Amino acid sequence: MSRTTPNLSKHNARPAHSQSNLTIKLARYVGYFAIGYVLASTLFMMIQTKVALNSQLVTALSIFLGAYIAVNKFIKHQQRALNREEINRLMFGGILVVWLxxxxxxxxxxxxxxxxxxxxxxxxxxxxxxxxxxxxxxxxLVLTLVSARISIWALNRLLDPQRKMS
Known part of the structure; x- marks a missing residue:
């Protein structure tokens, strides 16, 4: 009768709640995205009382500022860049909140x-x-999706702490 030792490696062990924990963490950043979008939209509404601006440009810039706040907060809190799945979730969650x-x-x-x-x-x-x-x-809808995707991707690469070090 042979005895086997249990695998105590933490690298292979994944807790069952890690997927829900990821969703909860990203929900906070979707909220940051929405707050940034609302603040930028409000700022541009005030600017538009004095100067006429293109509405598509205002939408794209508002989404860019919302994405900046969300990605910046994520990188500050997590000390890493977003991965592709997180970028997609943040993009779709942020756009869903914007449309809501x-x-x-x-x-x-x-x-x-x-x-x-x-x-x-x-x-x-x-x-x-x-x-x-x-x-x-x-x-x-296409404008918001494309501008959110490009903004989150570009800001994620620009603010990535590993890219800054090298």
């Missing part, structure tokens, strides 16, 4: 700002020509 905040914003405008006549005109316009609205929504 946008939907809440437009719902609030619909309820509190528009009267019945304005609502009827917008509904009628949407029903008569839905293609421009749908194409605009698709374009802004």
């Amino acid at each position: 905040l946008t939907a809440i914003y437009f719902s609030a405008l619909w309820v509190w700002l528009f009267d019945d006549a304005n609502r009827e005109v917008l509904i009628e316009m949407t029903l008569q020509q839905p293609l421009p609205l749908v194409s605009a929504l698709v374009m802004i």
